[in-house]
Amino acid sequence: MCGIVGYVGDEYAVPIVLEGVEKQEYRGYDSWGIGANTEGGIIIVKHKKPDDQEFDWFVERVMRVDFCSSRNAIGHNRWATNGEPSDINAHPQTDCTRKIALVHNGTIENYRELKDFLLARGHIIKSETDSELIAHLIEDMQKQNGGNIRSAIIKAVNQLQGAFSLLIMHADHPTLQVAVKKGSPLVYAEVKPSCFMVASSPLPIIKYARNGKDIEDGQIVFIENGKAEELSFADEKIKINPIIFEGTEEELKHEGFPHFMLKEIYEQPCKLGETIAGRVFTHEPFIRLGGVEPVLPQLLACDQFFFIGSGTSYRAAMLGAWMFKNYLNVRAQAVQASEVGSHNILAGCQPDKTVAFVISQSGETRDLQLAIEEIQAKGVMCLGIVNVVGSKIARMTKAGTYLRVGPEIGVASTKAFTAMVLSEAMLTLLLGRHKNMTRDECITFANQILAVPGCLELIFQQADEIQTLAKSMVDQSALMLLGRGYHYATILEGALKMTEVAYIAAVPELAGEMKHGPIALIKPKFPVIVVAAKDGLRGAVIQNIMEIQARGAFVIGICTNGDEEMQKLVDKSIIIPDLPSHLATIPAAVVFQLLAYYLGVERGYNVDKPRNLAKAVTVG
Numbered sequence: 001m002c003g004i005v006g007y008v009g010d011e012y013a014v015p016i017v018l019e020g021v022e023k024q025e026y027r028g029y030d031s032w033g034i035g036a037n038t039e040g041g042i043i044i045v046k047h048k049k050p051d052d053q054e055f056d057w058f059v060e061r062v063m064r065v066d067f068c069s070s071r072n073a074i075g076h077n078r079w080a081t082n083g084e085p086s087d088i089n090a091h092p093q094t095d096c097t098r099k100i101a102l103v104h105n106g107t108i109e110n111y112r113e114l115k116d117f118l119l120a121r122g123h124i125i126k127s128e129t130d131s132e133l134i135a136h137l138i139e140d141m142q143k144q145n146g147g148n149i150r151s152a153i154i155k156a157v158n159q160l161q162g163a164f165s166l167l168i169m170h171a172d173h174p175t176l177q178v179a180v181k182k183g184s185p186l187v188y189a190e191v192k193p194s195c196f197m198v199a200s201s202p203l204p205i206i207k208y209a210r211n212g213k214d215i216e217d218g219q220i221v222f223i224e225n226g227k228a229e230e231l232s233f234a235d236e237k238i239k240i241n242p243i244i245f246e247g248t249e250e251e252l253k254h255e256g257f258p259h260f261m262l263k264e265i266y267e268q269p270c271k272l273g274e275t276i277a278g279r280v281f282t283h284e285p286f287i288r289l290g291g292v293e294p295v296l297p298q299l300l301a302c303d304q305f306f307f308i309g310s311g312t313s314y315r316a317a318m319l320g321a322w323m324f325k326n327y328l329n330v331r332a333q334a335v336q337a338s339e340v341g342s343h344n345i346l347a348g349c350q351p352d353k354t355v356a357f358v359i360s361q362s363g364e365t366r367d368l369q370l371a372i373e374e375i376q377a378k379g380v381m382c383l384g385i386v387n388v389v390g391s392k393i394a395r396m397t398k399a400g401t402y403l404r405v406g407p408e409i410g411v412a413s414t415k416a417f418t419a420m421v422l423s424e425a426m427l428t429l430l431l432g433r434h435k436n437m438t439r440d441e442c443i444t445f446a447n448q449i450l451a452v453p454g455c456l457e458l459i460f461q462q463a464d465e466i467q468t469l470a471k472s473m474v475d476q477s478a479l480m481l482l483g484r485g486y487h488y489a490t491i492l493e494g495a496l497k498m499t500e501v502a503y504i505a506a507v508p509e510l511a512g513e514m515k516h517g518p519i520a521l522i523k524p525k526f527p528v529i530v531v532a533a534k535d536g537l538r539g540a541v542i543q544n545i546m547e548i549q550a551r552g553a554f555v556i557g558i559c560t561n562g563d564e565e566m567q568k569l570v571d572k573s574i575i576i577p578d579l580p581s582h583l584a585t586i587p588a589a590v591v592f593q594l595l596a597y598y599l600g601v602e603r604g605y606n607v608d609k610p611r612n613l614a615k616a617v618t619v620g
């Protein structure tokens with residue numbers, strides 16, 4: 001995904017937009033760009049991020065340029081899709097005359113046809129991006145209709161297929177900014193009378209305004225001469241829905257912590273407290289999930305459940321499906337969003353007795369959007385477990401529950417994962433209370449959920465030890481993670497964290513499967529991290545530990561508090577609180593988060609912006 005941001009009003013626009021670009025760095029950080037409309041034309045500064053430089057380097061490049069006090073600027077964060085990261089592929093992109101400049105988030109699917117059309121009409125295309133074609137297309141439409149920029153833009157956007165949000169400016173219209181939305185998120189606000197900001201997310205805007213508007217697919221906002229006109233792609237006047245932007249400036253900083261990832265790991269006790277606040281009780285009704293209750297009768301009639309997500313959210317989906325099977329005794333299955341189209345997952349399902357929980361931190365993941373479309377087309381209800389309020393996926397679903405963990409800026413998902421697991425536990429309690437759980441079982445289940453936020457402190461007390469462990473493993477290029485039962489999902493999540501922030505090939509394996517092949521990796525001192533919790537699978541895990549110790553492995557055990565026998569068996573232990581296994585996944589995941597964080601830092605990487613990644617993956 002990419003980030004776009006713009007300001008037009010009576011203030012100097014470039015510093016405001018530059019700050020917005022920095023705030024949206026989580027959306028993409030392989031290139032940055034700024035374009036400002038000035039009396040002398042549009043001035044553009046855009047660069048690929050050098051490997052050894054951060055945002056300050058770009059700020060310094062921008063500061064070298066005289067933008068002639070421009071009051072109208074647009075900015076961009078790029079995560080490359082069409083064309084490698086390079087200065088020329090960075091945005092803003094321009095037309096042949098350099099009068100039209102635009103920034104784009106999304107992908108244009110009819111890119112090839114458009115390129116052939118534009119080349120045949122003599123346009124000179126400089127970059128490899130699909131975005132540049134849009135600028136040329138507007139130029140072409142403008143020539144065809146006597147220079148009217150407004151109808152040129154409307155004609156051009158109607159020819160685009162795919163997902164896109166755009167912010168367009170024109171050198172001959174010093175106060176013009178045009179925001180266009182289809183598929184990729186876009187909000188705008190009048191930040192003070194006659195001054196406007198547009199952005200991919202509210203984050204650049206909340207410093208200036210709380211009341212904004214959430215531009216929907218097929219909507220355009222023409223801002224000129226201090227007025228905003230809201231139109232449809234059919235050039236009809238419309239009214240765009242107002243929204244209140246949530247979040248605080250504080251949430252956008254990592255003060256007191258060297259990285260967002262560490263801040264977000266440490267926020268978990270507090271944020272998970274918010275996830276369950278006012279929702280879980282140790283007395284009747286035990287659980288109240290306002291976002292799900294309107295569909296509760298439908299939900300209770302279902303006997304088949306899917307949990308769908310990507311990456312970390314898929315790992316959470318696995319846990320949701322297992323909780324439903326184990327506690328509700330229903331058919332439940334986790335599916336990766338990108339695989340929904342590959343298999344006939346709904347084969348044999350009765351649509352009115354089936355529900356799909358769709359899980360996403362960002363609410364933007366394209367694979368999940370496509371999965372939802374496919375599932376809904378078959379008449380199956382989708383319910384969201386989403387963090388970003390009002391996001392595309394939240395709006396595509398009929399109902400659902402929000403994670404309430406605030407903005408997650410670090411690319412590696414941490415607090416969102418643990419909140420997803422806790423939300424799934426709440427959904428289990430909600431259905432269990434109505435289906436099969438006794439009053440005493442509900443009380444126990446609720447008490448266990450309520451205990452989770454507070455008990456994470458035990459992990460943070462061991463942070464120094466985890467850091468020391470990371471230091472001792474800093475030169476490892478590979479390691480193995482073992483777990484059974486629920487903890488298979490925990491080690492998949494742990495391995496993903498280590499891969500994405502520390503670039504270590506972490507091999508996650510079901511402990512019981514290890515002897516069928518992966519054991520070949522074991523040699524003296526080879527590090528193996530085993531989730532060795534005190535649960536029904538403990539005996540089998542002990543057996544697996546002995547098998548690898550017999551071959552010289554260095555075993556790091558994630559062991560339950562009080563399980564001294566296990567702590568003695570392993571070569572090094574990290575202690576997690578004594579919780580039932582479905583919830584013990586949460587503190588065990590936090591151990592992996594800290595270990596991956598320290599490994600990444602010790603290996604000298606920027607853990608908040610891992611190589612080749614972006615916070616939300618908006619390409620399918």
Ligand code: M6R
Nearest residue numbers: 311312313360361362365412413
């Ligand atoms: O925003 P989503 O939860 O839909 O994102 C899904 C994955 O892209 C995401 O979890 C990704 O795997 C994270 N970078 C993992 O830390």
